[in-house]
Amino acid sequence: MPMNKSARRLASIAVAAECCDVSTKTIRRYIAAGRITGYRIGPRLLKVDLEELDQLLRPVGGAA
Incomplete structure (x- = not known):
């Protein structure tokens, strides 16, 4: 089964x-x-979306 974007x-x-x-x-x-x-998978397992973590990144300093 192919993954979509x-x-x-x-x-x-x-x-x-x-x-x-x-x-x-x-x-x-x-x-x-x-x-x-956070996404709960079953009663104890907790996962996060890595795309959401990527969106937290912000350039600092002299970045354009």
Whole structure:
């Protein structure tokens, strides 16, 4: 089954934290603050959309 462009790239809290070089606690804080959406898979497993994390990135300094 082919994936379409709008498909979510879901990752665990640990993987998301590693991708952003932050702690898992930071990812959980982002979810609690509403900065990103957490998706519950079953009773305990929580995942986040990596696209939402990418959207948090902002250039700083002399970037055009």
